[in-house]
Amino acid sequence: MKAEQIRVALDERSYDIELGAGNLDRIGSLCREVGLSGTAAVVSNTTVAPLYYETVRLSMERAGYRVVLVSLPDGETYKNSATLNLIYDGLVDASLDRGSFILALGGGVIGDMAGFAAASYLRGIPFVQIPTTLLSQVDSSVGGKTGINHPRGKNLIGAFYQPKAVLIDVATLDTLPEREFLSGLGEIVKYGAVLDGGFFDFLEKNAALLLARDKEALIQAASRSCAIKAKVVAEDEREGGVRAVLNYGHTLGHAVETLTGYTRYLHGEAVAIGMVQAARISQHYGFCSQADRDRVEALIQALGLPTELPSFPARQYLEALSHDKKVRDKGLLFICNQGIGAYRMERLTDLGALLEICGIGD
Numbered sequence: 001m002k003a004e005q006i007r008v009a010l011d012e013r014s015y016d017i018e019l020g021a022g023n024l025d026r027i028g029s030l031c032r033e034v035g036l037s038g039t040a041a042v043v044s045n046t047t048v049a050p051l052y053y054e055t056v057r058l059s060m061e062r063a064g065y066r067v068v069l070v071s072l073p074d075g076e077t078y079k080n081s082a083t084l085n086l087i088y089d090g091l092v093d094a095s096l097d098r099g100s101f102i103l104a105l106g107g108g109v110i111g112d113m114a115g116f117a118a119a120s121y122l123r124g125i126p127f128v129q130i131p132t133t134l135l136s137q138v139d140s141s142v143g144g145k146t147g148i149n150h151p152r153g154k155n156l157i158g159a160f161y162q163p164k165a166v167l168i169d170v171a172t173l174d175t176l177p178e179r180e181f182l183s184g185l186g187e188i189v190k191y192g193a194v195l196d197g198g199f200f201d202f203l204e205k206n207a208a209l210l211l212a213r214d215k216e217a218l219i220q221a222a223s224r225s226c227a228i229k230a231k232v233v234a235e236d237e238r239e240g241g242v243r244a245v246l247n248y249g250h251t252l253g254h255a256v257e258t259l260t261g262y263t264r265y266l267h268g269e270a271v272a273i274g275m276v277q278a279a280r281i282s283q284h285y286g287f288c289s290q291a292d293r294d295r296v297e298a299l300i301q302a303l304g305l306p307t308e309l310p311s312f313p314a315r316q317y318l319e320a321l322s323h324d325k326k327v328r329d330k331g332l333l334f335i336c337n338q339g340i341g342a343y344r345m346e347r348l349t350d351l352g353a354l355l356e357i358c359g360i361g362d
C-alpha cells in the first residue's frame with residue numbers, strides 16, 4: 001500500500017501526517033526530508049521499545065543519525081511530573097543540545113509526555129510523533145496538545161507544541177492488545193458523532209470489519225479521522241473556539257479518569273462513557289432526538305466500549321468537573337450533539353443539574 005499524506009496547515013508550523021502500512025522503517029528518511037539534524041532521542045516505554053525501537057534505530061542510523069533511547073515505565077499512571085523528569089534526565093545524560101530532536105515512539109501517553117519534554121527542554125527542540133496505538137494514530141499524535149496529568153485533573157500541565165511530522169504505521173497495531181484497540185475506536189466515534197455524519201454511518205456499517213482489524217477499513221477510518229482533526233486544528237490551533245469540539249465526551253470522561261485515579265478506565269473508554277452521557281444531555285435539552293442518542297449509544301456498545309458512569313457522589317464529580325479546562329466564571333462549555341454529525345457548544349452553569357440528567361446525585 002502506498003503511504004498517504006495529510007497536511008496539518010499551520011503556516012510556519014505546518015507538517016504532514018504520513019499514513020501507511022509497514023512504513024516504520026521510513027523514519028530516518030522522513031527526518032531528513034523535514035530537515036532534522038543532530039542526535040535523535042527516542043522516547044518510548046518498556047512495552048513498545050522492545051517491539052519497535054530496533055526498526056527505528058536502524059532506519060535512523062542508515063540515515064546518518066546518532067540515536068539514544070530513553071525508555072520509561074508504561075502506563076497512564078506514569079503520565080506525571082516524576083516521569084517527565086526521567087525524560088529530562090535521559091536528555092541531559094545524552095548531552096542533547098539545541099541541534100538535536102526527539103522521536104516519540106508509543107501511544108498517547110508517550111506522545112503527550114515526549115511532546116511536552118520537547119516543548120520545554122532547552123526551551124524547545126523539534127520532535128516527531130511515531131504513534132503506535134490506534135488512539136494515538138487517530139487523535140493524540142496530531143494537533144500539538146502535549147502534557148501530563150495532575151492527581152486532581154487530567155492534562156492540567158502542558159503546552160501547545162506541534163511536531164515536525166507524524167509517521168503512522170498501521171502495521172504496529174498488529175501487536176496492540178484488544179482493550180487498547182477498542183479504546184482507540186472510542187475517539188474515532190467522536191469525529192463521526194459531532195463532525196461528520198457520513199463518517200458515523202460508515203462506522204455503523206463497518207463496525208464488524210473494524211473490530212476484526214480489517215486493514216482497509218482501519219486505514220479508511222484512520223485517514224478520515226486524521227483529516228477531520230487536521231482541519232479543526234488548522235482552524236483553531238489553541239482551542240480559542242471550534243477546537244473545543246474535539247473535547248466531546250471528555251468533560252465527563254476526564255472526570256471519570258480522575259475520580260478513578262487513572263487506573264480503572266482507559267482514556268477511550270472514559271470518553272465513550274462521556275459521549276453516551278453527552279448524547280443523553282443533548283437529547284434532554286432537545287438538541288438531538290431520542291433516535292440520535294440511541295445511535296450514539298448503540299455504536300459505542302457495538303464497539304465493545306462501556307456506557308455507564310461509575311458511581312461516585314455528585315460532589316466528587318463536581319470537584320473533578322471544576323478542573324475542566326473549559327470552565328470560566330460564566331460556566332462550563334459543554335459540547336453537545338446537534339443531531340448526528342454536528343455539534344453545539346453550551347455554557348452550562350448548573351453542573352448539579354447536568355449530573356442529575358446523567359443520574360448522578362448525592
Ligand SMILES: NC(=O)c1ccc[n+]([C@@H]2O[C@H](COP(=O)([O-])OP(=O)(O)OC[C@H]3O[C@@H](n4cnc5c(N)ncnc54)[C@H](O)[C@@H]3O)[C@@H](O)[C@H]2O)c1
Nearest residue numbers: 047107108109110132133135136139140145172175176267
Ligand atoms: N494530545 C492529544 O491530543 C490527545 C488526544 C487523545 C488522547 N490523549 C492522551 O493519550 C493517552 C492515551 O493514549 P493511548 O490510548 O495510546 O494509551 P497508552 O499510550 O497508554 O498506550 C496504551 C498501551 O498500549 C501499549 N502499546 C502502545 N503501542 C503498542 C503496540 N503497537 N503494540 C503493543 N502495545 C502497545 C502501551 O505501552 C500501553 O501499555 C491519554 O493520556 C490521553 O489523555 C492525548
Ligand SMILES: O=C(O)C(=O)C[C@@H](O)[C@H](O)[C@H](O)COP(=O)(O)O
Nearest residue numbers: 139143145154155243246247250325
Ligand atoms: O486535540 C484536542 O483538542 C483534543 O481535545 C483531543 C482529545 O481527544 C484529547 O484527549 C485531549 O488531550 C484533551 O485535551 P484537554 O485539553 O481537554 O486536556
Ligand SMILES: [Zn+2]
Nearest residue numbers: 187250267271
Ligand atoms: Zn481524548
